[in-house]
Amino acid sequence: MRPHIIILGAGFGGIAAAQALRKADTDVTLIDRTNHHLFQPLLYQVAGAALSPADIATANRALLRRNKNTRILMAEASGIDAAANELCLTDGRRLRFDYLIVATGAGYSFFGNDGWRDHAFVLKSIDDALAIRAALLGAFERAEQCDDPAELRRLLTFAVVGGGPTGVELAGTIAELARTTLARDFSRVDPRATRVVLCEMGDHILRAFDPKLSQAAREMLESLGVEVRTGEKVQAIDERGLTVGDQRIDAAAVLWAAGTEARPAAAWLSADAAKNGAVKVRPDCSVPGHPNLFAIGDVASFDSGDGPLPGLAPVAKQQGHFVGRLLAAKVAGHCPDDTFSYRDYGTMAVIGRSRAVAEIAGLKLKGFVAWLAWSLVHLMLLVDFRSRMSVYVHWAWSWFTYGRGARLLTGYAPDPGETPRAAVLPEIEKEVRAAE
Amino acid sequence: MRPHIIILGAGFGGIAAAQALRKADTDVTLIDRTNHHLFQPLLYQVAGAALSPADIATANRALLRRNKNTRILMAEASGIDAAANELCLTDGRRLRFDYLIVATGAGYSFFGNDGWRDHAFVLKSIDDALAIRAALLGAFERAEQCDDPAELRRLLTFAVVGGGPTGVELAGTIAELARTTLARDFSRVDPRATRVVLCEMGDHILRAFDPKLSQAAREMLESLGVEVRTGEKVQAIDERGLTVGDQRIDAAAVLWAAGTEARPAAAWLSADAAKNGAVKVRPDCSVPGHPNLFAIGDVASFDSGDGPLPGLAPVAKQQGHFVGRLLAAKVAGHCPDDTFSYRDYGTMAVIGRSRAVAEIAGLKLKGFVAWLAWSLVHLMLLVDFRSRMSVYVHWAWSWFTYGRGARLLTGYAPDPGETPRAAVLPEIEKEVRAAE
Numbered sequence: 037m038r039p040h041i042i043i044l045g046a047g048f049g050g051i052a053a054a055q056a057l058r059k060a061d062t063d064v065t066l067i068d069r070t071n072h073h074l075f076q077p078l079l080y081q082v083a084g085a086a087l088s089p090a091d092i093a094t095a096n097r098a099l100l101r102r103n104k105n106t107r108i109l110m111a112e113a114s115g116i117d118a119a120a121n122e123l124c125l126t127d128g129r130r131l132r133f134d135y136l137i138v139a140t141g142a143g144y145s146f147f148g149n150d151g152w153r154d155h156a157f158v159l160k161s162i163d164d165a166l167a168i169r170a171a172l173l174g175a176f177e178r179a180e181q182c183d184d185p186a187e188l189r190r191l192l193t194f195a196v197v198g199g200g201p202t203g204v205e206l207a208g209t210i211a212e213l214a215r216t217t218l219a220r221d222f223s224r225v226d227p228r229a230t231r232v233v234l235c236e237m238g239d240h241i242l243r244a245f246d247p248k249l250s251q252a253a254r255e256m257l258e259s260l261g262v263e264v265r266t267g268e269k270v271q272a273i274d275e276r277g278l279t280v281g282d283q284r285i286d287a288a289a290v291l292w293a294a295g296t297e298a299r300p301a302a303a304w305l306s307a308d309a310a311k312n313g314a315v316k317v318r319p320d321c322s323v324p325g326h327p328n329l330f331a332i333g334d335v336a337s338f339d340s341g342d343g344p345l346p347g348l349a350p351v352a353k354q355q356g357h358f359v360g361r362l363l364a365a366k367v368a369g370h371c372p373d374d375t376f377s378y379r380d381y382g383t384m385a386v387i388g389r390s391r392a393v394a395e396i397a398g399l400k401l402k403g404f405v406a407w408l409a410w411s412l413v414h415l416m417l418l419v420d421f422r423s424r425m426s427v428y429v430h431w432a433w434s435w436f437t438y439g440r441g442a443r444l445l446t447g448y449a450p451d452p453g454e455t456p457r458a459a460v461l462p463e464i465e466k467e468v469r470a471a472e
Numbered sequence: 473m474r475p476h477i478i479i480l481g482a483g484f485g486g487i488a489a490a491q492a493l494r495k496a497d498t499d500v501t502l503i504d505r506t507n508h509h510l511f512q513p514l515l516y517q518v519a520g521a522a523l524s525p526a527d528i529a530t531a532n533r534a535l536l537r538r539n540k541n542t543r544i545l546m547a548e549a550s551g552i553d554a555a556a557n558e559l560c561l562t563d564g565r566r567l568r569f570d571y572l573i574v575a576t577g578a579g580y581s582f583f584g585n586d587g588w589r590d591h592a593f594v595l596k597s598i599d600d601a602l603a604i605r606a607a608l609l610g611a612f613e614r615a616e617q618c619d620d621p622a623e624l625r626r627l628l629t630f631a632v633v634g635g636g637p638t639g640v641e642l643a644g645t646i647a648e649l650a651r652t653t654l655a656r657d658f659s660r661v662d663p664r665a666t667r668v669v670l671c672e673m674g675d676h677i678l679r680a681f682d683p684k685l686s687q688a689a690r691e692m693l694e695s696l697g698v699e700v701r702t703g704e705k706v707q708a709i710d711e712r713g714l715t716v717g718d719q720r721i722d723a724a725a726v727l728w729a730a731g732t733e734a735r736p737a738a739a740w741l742s743a744d745a746a747k748n749g750a751v752k753v754r755p756d757c758s759v760p761g762h763p764n765l766f767a768i769g770d771v772a773s774f775d776s777g778d779g780p781l782p783g784l785a786p787v788a789k790q791q792g793h794f795v796g797r798l799l800a801a802k803v804a805g806h807c808p809d810d811t812f813s814y815r816d817y818g819t820m821a822v823i824g825r826s827r828a829v830a831e832i833a834g835l836k837l838k839g840f841v842a843w844l845a846w847s848l849v850h851l852m853l854l855v856d857f858r859s860r861m862s863v864y865v866h867w868a869w870s871w872f873t874y875g876r877g878a879r880l881l882t883g884y885a886p887d888p889g890e891t892p893r894a895a896v897l898p899e900i901e902k903e904v905r906a907a908e
Binding site: 071088089091095097098101106108110111177180181218220222224382 | 524525526527543609613657660821872
């Protein structure tokens, strides 16, 4: 019998591992809760109504069609029985493996304030992005019909918590959506009056970047009209806004991009975990004490000697490739090189149309040059050609027209007062009921 | 004060009316439950995972940006107070009008069996199409993990009720999705074993077409593997399938495309209604007894002398244009031509890749020629250039690769057993709660 490798999670890490195992003499099972791989670095553009979900997501089955040794299951894991070498699924099934690659990624952490989760939007899945898009577009629609000045101000206020790349990208895209695309669309409301507040607890935004670039990013955000608040902690988030430091900000939507938390693989394995819950792994990405278990990407904490590697797509991708090759060599009877090392090609964050900051190979770029570098890199990284082509068409078109093609408010219909009601809800409930 | 014209509904009729009123010296308010205009003739391609919602929908505000006299409200009507010349909204507001154009369209009728509504999918909105897409893709994912032969057969069976153009298009697109796009995607399940059943109560499918074309369409469907059943009534629809004539068909999804029913404008107006609930209108599309109220498109029943006009996009579009121009002339003090006449450019139905039937200007076309005519016409009719370009790219790409770009299963995650759970549900509930 050929050895069986289970890959849990179809993010950058899991897909890279499956691709590296394509020609290996093994059976591979890739398990994911969804049916698609997501190009997460562009997810904020779906939230900002610039791209459609299909532009940045590809069906796992399409992506791995050439992997004849790979079976794909849409399922959810509930635990790992390391002693029995079995993966437990939420439907009660147990799948035996010879090797397991855990690539389940991370979610958002609310630093112990789990009540905030009910009132803040996060950005991890397509559904998250569509919920944000609906909240943004819905707020403008409700504002257009609102006669109360205080409520109107609230409906045109959006708060983003967290000054990392995701927070910066979200704040920038909301400001641009309001100031360019929607600017002339309403008769009573001027979307240019939109207030976008970016709240960062630390002293600077984009702390992973050089202080000069961080300052440049702040200035670019401010030139778009974003209000950047640093050095203040979020005290409360509720259904009508948030409190930052001692200031109350009424907002139509609060977007949380502040802290990540690895998915619970460390707890499943009773393994040693970093502060964010990530599994501390050995130099070959294996879990200490379990040479046939590997953890990669955001769910792993890999000590590069210089502190743990950051939770970035390239880290996950390179680790997936490394572990895939390692296991391919192992099952072929070779004794492979067993130390992962990360090649850092740089980091970037985009603020808006032709505005970005980037550190590439020691070069510090800002403004249009950085944006150009950013868009070239992201276009090249998009996983399949079709997506690439479609994204290119959308971008080229948006560039010339300031238009956003994906401005659809779906799953919501207005109702008495300002309540956006979920028109899709009965539909979904029906499906659930029908299948029960 | 300038006269105030309210247009209720942003379908083909409402948008055409607004466009015809663009230069009129009036205030126009366009009201719709959603924020977008939908190119409904291609909606089945969203259900079939070939197109993305944004390819066939455009924000109303973007579409009517040049209409300086037009205000757009996202709201839902609950009634018409014809005596007071007021439109009632579900949120309790009342809007005064001088002229009202009702263009609310039609929904699906279950011929009195309203319990079936809980178990069958319909295709009217983007949310409907996404629910169908999720049901189709979800069934294949569940089939891949199913060990029970009877259940497996059920999961690979899809029933479409109604042999009109929508039913034919849906049956064709499901068969093609299974037989080409998904054919090589699964390891255990062969999607080519999919059973697609099209049920038509009458003797032929596509009854509005010439009998020869109807027969050709049937043969084309059968060559795609669709099982066409005619002359049998649906007796029951439940959560696990349907009963047609005396035969039970277990199915993963039942799609209902059998009968339409106008939205309740006739009841609101206590006006004379046709069998399907549509308002019987005068030759100028006004409601008898209410010279300032007009009904157009699917919500109206217009007697062409040769029976009522069919519920087609071109009828709605031409009536919207006619009423818009009529009112523009009226407010300018002219005495306009007041009889609408429909120009019939023909009808078509598409069965699949390079298969269609069409009757254009007396010509009866079938097969590839009909398909070419169909795709040219639909490309030309798509309302704005951006959509046109994007659809073109998708089509060109799909044509060469048999690939479908929008194969995303969102809003659902698998759960214990085979229950597809609505992952987006808590998200939506949160939004609703947050706004309450």
